[in-house]
Amino acid sequence: MHLDFSIVTSSLPYLWKGFQYTVQLTAIAALGGLVFGTMLALARLAPTKWLANTAAGYVNLMRSIPLVLVIFWFFFLMPEILQWMTRADRPVQIGAERTAIITFILFEAAYFCEIMRAGIQSIPKGQVHSAYALGLTYAQAMRLVILPQAFRNMIPVLLTQTIILFQDTSLVYVISATDFVGAASKIAQRDGRLIEMYLFVAAVYFVICFTLSFMVKRLQRKIAVIR
Amino acid sequence: MTTYIMNWGVFFEELPGGGEKYWQLIASGVVWTLAVSACAWIIAIVLGSLIGTIRTTDKPWMVRFGNAWVELFRNIPLLVQMFLWYFVIPEFIPPLKRWIVSTNPANAQFLAAVLCLGLFTSARIAEQVRAGIQSLSRGQRYAGMAIGLTQPQLYRFVLLPMGFRIIIPPLTSETMNLIKNSSIALTIGLAELTFRARELGEYTFNFFEAFSAATLIYIVIAMTANRVMALIERRTAVPGMIVGGGK
Numbered sequence: 001m002h003l004d005f006s007i008v009t010s011s012l013p014y015l016w017k018g019f020q021y022t023v024q025l026t027a028i029a030a031l032g033g034l035v036f037g038t039m040l041a042l043a044r045l046a047p048t049k050w051l052a053n054t055a056a057g058y059v060n061l062m063r064s065i066p067l068v069l070v071i072f073w074f075f076f077l078m079p080e081i082l083q084w085m086t087r088a089d090r091p092v093q094i095g096a097e098r099t100a101i102i103t104f105i106l107f108e109a110a111y112f113c114e115i116m117r118a119g120i121q122s123i124p125k126g127q128v129h130s131a132y133a134l135g136l137t138y139a140q141a142m143r144l145v146i147l148p149q150a151f152r153n154m155i156p157v158l159l160t161q162t163i164i165l166f167q168d169t170s171l172v173y174v175i176s177a178t179d180f181v182g183a184a185s186k187i188a189q190r191d192g193r194l195i196e197m198y199l200f201v202a203a204v205y206f207v208i209c210f211t212l213s214f215m216v217k218r219l220q221r222k223i224a225v226i227r
Numbered sequence: 228m229t230t231y232i233m234n235w236g237v238f239f240e241e242l243p244g245g246g247e248k249y250w251q252l253i254a255s256g257v258v259w260t261l262a263v264s265a266c267a268w269i270i271a272i273v274l275g276s277l278i279g280t281i282r283t284t285d286k287p288w289m290v291r292f293g294n295a296w297v298e299l300f301r302n303i304p305l306l307v308q309m310f311l312w313y314f315v316i317p318e319f320i321p322p323l324k325r326w327i328v329s330t331n332p333a334n335a336q337f338l339a340a341v342l343c344l345g346l347f348t349s350a351r352i353a354e355q356v357r358a359g360i361q362s363l364s365r366g367q368r369y370a371g372m373a374i375g376l377t378q379p380q381l382y383r384f385v386l387l388p389m390g391f392r393i394i395i396p397p398l399t400s401e402t403m404n405l406i407k408n409s410s411i412a413l414t415i416g417l418a419e420l421t422f423r424a425r426e427l428g429e430y431t432f433n434f435f436e437a438f439s440a441a442t443l444i445y446i447v448i449a450m451t452a453n454r455v456m457a458l459i460e461r462r463t464a465v466p467g468m469i470v471g472g473g474k
Contacts, residue, residue: 194314
């Protein structure tokens with residue numbers, strides 16, 4: 001069999017555009033998921049029963065169905081929801097790329113929620129009590145005392161989850177969004193060069209993810225020493 | 228104004244071709260999901276235990292091989308691995324390629340999905356097995372050596388039985404991950420549950436009902452797997468050790 005990697009070099013600009021979308025999607029989903037996930041974690045730990053139950057229900061639902069199915073769900077539901085929200089005449093189409101961003105924020109929030117919940121619960125009770133003793137309100141205690149520590153303790157886990165997210169974003173392929181894998185597979189199918197293209201994609205992902213997880217491991221050791 | 232019209236009776240309507248009903252379409256998807264998951268699980272547990280175990284031995288080349296295995300499967304997206312197994316690897320193995328061309332496509336898709344998910348999950352299970360064995364107190368290993376066990380015997384009778392009991396909870400979540408991940412096989416055309424749900428939606432435009440059914444079935448499968456693993460955990464519990472398993 002004859003391998004010809006010139007297909008990769010000749011389509012680099014297109015692949016680069018796909019890759020930029022992958023990075024963008026990962027970054028937005030990680031930040032959005034972290035913010036929304038932290039709010040979910042606070043809701044899960046709230047003394048208000050219905051709030052805690054609703055948050056728990058959402059998280060458990062998201063975690064028990066496949067990401068592919070979640071992507072399909074949102075791809076189908078989003079136009080209907082937007083139609084209802086904007087009172088438009090017909091379902092509002094926003095395209096696969098933007099749908100993917102909203103989907104991943106809402107999906108990742110469930111996973112980031114569990115990480116942040118573990119982080120918050122790892123903070124000794126005394127911290128909360130002393131914050132209240134200083135006269136801080138609930139919001140101040142969370143923002144100034146608990147969440148900064150929880151976040152700091154969980155940085156390695158959050159980063160590891162982000163690496164997993166980086167890999168998972170490839171699944172936007174199923175709604176034909178042009179991420180890195182999507183771009184590669186479009187070129188590969190057009191030119192009948194599946195082998196070279198998929199080997200290249202696998203190598204790129206491997207190098208990036210391996211390097212990042214190696215760095216996370218080192219960071220983890222560093223943090224462990226300080227504490 | 229176009230609005231979505233619910234029709235929960237869609238599952239009992241017949242397909243355009245006639246004969247089969249839509250619920251049978253979904254049921255055949257469930258069968259494929261379970262078949263792929265079950266076969267991949269067997270590969271994953273066997274290879275995962277093996278790789279995890281050799282990573283705890285004192286042979287550096289074995290440890291390195293185990294580490295390389297885990298890193299390889301962990302750092303490439305599952306979707307890309309699926310493509311590699313289905314499109315790329317057969318090109319390098321001519322007899323396999325000939326079989327794929329001659330056989331029913333579903334067989335080739337099934338084989339690729341099982342190998343892909345099995346090996347991917349084996350890397351994750353290997354990580355759990357290693358952690359499980361290393362979490363045992365050092366005394367267990369020394370005690371085994373002191374009573375004259377050989378290395379294989381030490382693993383067979385002391386370390387593995389204890390290690391496996393410890394990692395039943397993470398193995399449960401890996402099992403559920405495997406079932407969820409099997410949906411990625413739809414990208415190579417395997418007609419599993421998510422594939423069939425989308426197909427039903429495309430035929431009838433009743434996407435809401437189709438995805439609801441799939442969601443419900445995934446939840447039921449996950450809960451069943453959870454209960455089965457909890458049962459195993461309680462059945463295999465060593466008296467005097469703390470066990471979970473939803474008592």
